[in-house]
Amino acid sequence: MIQLFFEKTISGFTLELSHYKKIRLIYFILFFIFILLSPYPQNWGEVDASFWKPVSFFSFLSIPQLSYNLLLACKTIFLASIIASALKPNIIISLTALLFGWISLGYSQNFGKIDHFYNIPALILFFDFIVLLTIKIKPRLEHEFFVSYFRVVQWVVCLMYSFSGLRKLIASGTSWATSENMQILLWTHEKPTGIWLANMGILPNLLASGALILELFSFLPLLIPISTPIFLLSWALMHISIYLFLGPSFFTHMLSYFFFIPLLVSLRNKQVATQVLDNFRYLKKICYVPMSIYLALAIHQVAYKKDSWPLSSFPMYEHDLSKYPIEKYILEDENKNIIQLSDIKNFPNIPTLTRSLRKSYEKNETELLEKKLSYLQKLLAHKPSKLTLVRLTWPSLGDYKKNQ
Secondary structure (H helix, E strand, O other): OHHHHHHHHOOOOEOOHHHHHHHHHHHHHHHHHHHHHOOOOHHHOOOOHHHOOOOHHHHHOOOOOOOHHHHHHHHHHHHHHHHHHHHOOOHHHHHHHHHHHHHHHHHHHHHOOOOOOOHHHHHHHHHHHHHHHHHHHOHHHHHHHHHHHHHHHHHHHHHHHHHHHHHHHHHHOOHHHHOOHHHHHHHHHOOHHHHHHHOOOOHHHHHHHHHHHHHHOOOHHHHOHHHHHHHHHHHHHHHHHHHHHOOOOOHHHHHHHHHHHHHHHHHHOHHHHEOOOOOHHHHHHHHHHHHHHHHHHHHHHHHOOOOOOOOOOOOOOOOOHHHOOEEEEEEEEOOOOEEEHHHOOOOOOHHHHHHHHHHHHHOOOHHHHHHHHHHHHHHOOOOOOOEEEEEEEEOOHHHHHHOO
């Protein structure tokens, strides 16, 4: 597949080196603005230690839980190195962006959050450093390395979507799209637009089927370049729909579409992209290694249902929820007053809070659960003396809707 990708796409859309550098600059500036305006990751700096469970390189390197100020410092260094590297590519600055970027972007996973948003930027930071390092070693191949850089990112984006669809198919089959799974998702996310959509007959099933088919065939731009505009537009519409009806924003995924610009330009104007690199064979060798490694790792992730950030963007809704009872967790104070988890505004991410409490509840981690609930008491305005976690279940969507 890798060889076919190159044979299909190598000639006819290699732009001038300056174009690649300009696109890289625009990508990093936009990503800089996005992170600058986001409260992430410093908003995790005040979360209680009872929620802290280091994973990935945080566990391997024994990185401790960081305070709000330390996370803000990491973010500041990260932002400064991003903009500096964007304006003037430099190995040391790129390495600084990589190290502080991975700490900042991956930090929330140590509290049980499943990252859907930052794995592609994290991989781009890694590729950027490797490219600048190789250019330092062989400066005469700078153009080839930049072309490889963009091709590898295209490869990662397309396979990320394809394997997300494959995960759903393996876990649930076509019932992920044809059952009440999507209606349950829309109802339980409790977004007004989502509940409206859930009541629109088979429309949620049609949208889910379209998303699944789109993801499964997202490898096609690698083999049929002329299909790229259709897939870019479809991916963007899928993410906009998810934001409107469910809530999560995939803006960082959409930013990676900038790396498809050379291909789009060539499809529109062949004369702009007529330069063929002299080192075509060398270029293939440069890309074969990272592409093959990523493909093998992606297959491993799917086969063993792994979530090894930043190698994969774990799909949000893998299982067919219609096959299981619908669950909801609430809190009760000492007077049996109900407190919705969504009412705890000061916790950075409510789905992560729910997941963390559920795991402690299911594993009978009584002492740890009490510590978590004690922390949540402090976040509530009326400061109850005691909180109790209650799990509510409904056997079907119909039963759930009757109680809302």
